[in-house]
Amino acid sequence: MASAPQVGGLADVVFDHATDDPHRVALGRKGSDGVWRDVSSAEFRDEVLALAKGLLAHGVRFGDRVAIMSRTRYEWTVFDFALWTVGAQSVPVYPTSSAEQVFWMLYDAEVSACVVEHEDHAMTVGSVIDRLPRLKKLWQLDAGAVDELTRAGAEIEDDVVHRHRRAVTPDSTATVIYTSGTTGRPKGCVITHANFMFETDTMIARWEPVFHSKRGDEASTLLFLPLAHVFGRMVEIAAIRGRVKLGHQPVMRASELLPDLAAFRPSFILAVPYIFEKIFHAARRKAEREGKAGPFDKAVDVAVKYAEAREHRAFGLGPGPSAGLRLQHQFFEKAVYSKVRHAMGGRVRHAMSGGSGMDRRLGLFFEGAGVTVFEGYGLTETSAAATANPPERTRYGTVGQPIPGTTVHIAKDGEVWLHGAHVFGGYLNDPKATDAVLRDGWLATGDLGALDEDGYLTITGRKKEILVTSGGKSVSPAGLEERVRAHPLVAQCIVVGNDRPYIAALVTVDQEAVEHWLAMREKAPLLPADLVRDPDLELEIRRAVVAANTAVSQAESIRTFRILAHPFTEEHGLLTPSLKLKRKAIETAYTVEVNALYR
Structure with missing residues (x-):
């Protein structure tokens, strides 16, 4: 078991590793030409130090909160460790967040500066900036934010940065991560350096042998989870602390992810x-x-x-x-x-x-x-x-x-x-x-x-998702939904039935899988509106429902279902950024369809 840290903060390992083994490959970085290049522990330290100086030059101080709104990419990790080096706190924001969600997180966290990935994100922040009087700085990664800050801090002495770093203690706040929340406003979880050090050091101590493809080889992982989510953040920190070569991939779509898995060739993945x-x-x-x-x-x-x-x-x-x-x-x-x-x-x-x-x-x-x-x-x-x-x-x-x-x-x-x-x-x-x-x-x-x-x-x-039918039967929907979703044609499933006479379900289909299914049966492509009425597709989904029902009692089983033409999406407010179903929002959006299940 990893012991609770007594001194220091998350950024210390960046400097310690660079001193111990400056030439070790710490990260892999994909260039604009699509080629992956190695980044040594000394190079990474130098980038973190230079960015930390730039943050100080732009007025970021110990205890300040700085938001990061971006997909998973190399620069996020550099910013994270630079902020921790000067004792600042990062506030991750999902890149798909709406303007009101962005406003709430930046307002609630009293953010003084914000890093965004591109112009669309800058416009989102800009649309609410008049309600954020504490927000003084906005940097855009795709507009050269790292170079801008590095130039700004060029005259600051290294020791100024290290004085800030040495002031960080384990109980200092490292980050405020807002829960994506299936209901209500997101809440900011205050996580300390000690929280993350204990978590990641424990995972490294217990699971380090499985980081390798075979005994003695270089451990490496490609991070494609969102860094705005605590799981992705834990992977980032554990890789740096555990001397695991870390790469970043911003898109979880198979068409984008699989080529980078082939090129980066990680020894293990977290997904x-x-x-x-x-x-x-x-x-x-x-x-x-x-x-x-x-x-x-x-x-x-x-x-x-x-x-x-x-x-x-x-x-x-x-x-x-x-x-x-x-x-x-x-x-x-x-x-x-x-x-x-x-x-x-x-x-x-x-x-x-x-x-x-x-x-x-x-x-x-x-x-x-x-x-x-x-x-x-x-x-x-x-x-x-x-x-x-x-x-x-x-x-x-x-x-x-x-x-x-x-x-x-x-x-x-x-x-x-x-x-x-x-x-x-x-x-x-x-x-x-x-x-x-x-x-x-x-x-x-x-x-x-x-x-x-x-x-x-x-x-x-x-607890909050337990359904109680009008007959008084309590049903946990998660297991049923998971079993229906195991069918290759099913993308999502939501079980309904609270205060209703029986359990029913709304189902969305995986478009890519359905296109393949139609082609293999030599059927012409169908528009979504026609697809949901296709008797062969309905039969396939019925098989998935019947299979799911075998694991529960009759009172808990799905009696009927409806196939929907379009998937639940985050853009329509029906999924959280971590892809969890927003049950109340979905039932409200599909009131007509839900009511039809009980006629």
């Missing part, structure tokens, strides 16, 4: 289940186009059985894969499994997944295909992971055991409570909300869960 689903479904579609759907599906079954047998052996429940199963697994290695790994860059043998639940069968498939996915669970309020599956014994379908130094307690009503040095100190300017979740150092998460006999946690839903 949300959505990414693993996309990789799997892309491989399945490719096999179907090549007329090899049957063999691919057989390979999936073999991988799942192989991984399940290994899991049983790890827990003392069986002898492991049989000789026949090992032969079948070996047969599909070159034809299927190696190609799946190749799509992830070729070197990945381990991955971490968080943000939402992963289907057990999907996790078993990747394990059988040679990529162990360690699922974990955490919140912004816990500086990211609070539980994770251990390297030696992964139990698929669970979010693992408490990370070292963390305690998990299940309250009488099933709510998950957490305790540890990574738990935040409270919400900015909101003591009432803080008191509602923090009780004698324990965080009441609002999530429902259960611990098994080995201490593995399974998340079963959210």
Whole structure:
């Protein structure tokens, strides 16, 4: 277990590493020509130091809050560590945030300066700047912000920066991260340097062996999670602290991400289940186009059985894969499994997944295909992971055991409570909300869960999302939605039924998957309005619903559903930036469709 830090702040390792091993490759940076170039620990230190000087020259002082509104990119990491070097606090803002959301976060955090990625972001901030009297500076990355600040700080002595850095203590605030919030205004989680140091050092100490593709090779990861989210932020800090080569990718679309995975060739990745689903479904579609759907599906079954047998052996429940199963697994290695790994860059043998639940069968498939996915669970309020599956014994379908130094307690009503040095100190300017979740150092998460006999946690839903039918049956929608979404044609599923006679669902489809499905059946492309009335598509979705219903009682089952023409999007206010469903907003937007389910 990592010990709680006694001195210093997050930026210190940048300078320590550059002194210890100045030529070590610390980061990879993709140039405008598309070529990846190495950045040494000394080069990174020099960039952080130069930017820190520029921030001081522009009036940023110890304790000031500076917002960063950008996609995931190299400059964000430089800014983060430069701000921490001078004792300032970063306030991440999702690049897709609306003007009112931007206003609220910058106003509530009393931000004095803001970094944006491009002109559109600058215009968003500009549209509310008259209501932000404390905001004095606005820098734009695509307009040369880093060069501008570096030039401005050229005359400042190094020691001025280091005096600021040495004044940072573990209990200093490092960042204020606003929860994306499925309801109400976002709340600012105050996270200290100590919170993040304990969190990342614990993850490094316990999981460092899985950062490597094989023993002794260079550990590297490509960060494509949003840095505005606590998960992405934890990855950024852990990579720098853990001497893991870090690259940045701003787009999670497969068409953009997969080429960079191939070029950067990370040794492990950290992602949300959505990414693993996309990789799997892309491989399945490719096999179907090549007329090899049957063999691919057989390979999936073999991988799942192989991984399940290994899991049983790890827990003392069986002898492991049989000789026949090992032969079948070996047969599909070159034809299927190696190609799946190749799509992830070729070197990945381990991955971490968080943000939402992963289907057990999907996790078993990747394990059988040679990529162990360690699922974990955490919140912004816990500086990211609070539980994770251990390297030696992964139990698929669970979010693992408490990370070292963390305690998990299940309250009488099933709510998950957490305790540890990574738990935040409270919400900015909101003591009432803080008191509602923090009780004698324990965080009441609002999530429902259960611990098994080995201490593995399974998340079963959210307290606020429990549906109660008019017949009095309580239903947790998360499990049902996850099972329906496992179908390759389904993009999203929301279960409804509160104060209604039965459970029903609204379903959106994956457009790319549907186009492939139509082509393979030699059917003409359909407009979204026509697609939702297609009887063959309805039959496919019905199969997904029937499969999901097998896991619940009749009273909890989905009785009817409706396919929607368009997906739920963040732009329409129906998803949070971390892709969680905004249930009330969706039910309001689709009132007519929901009511039609009960006629």
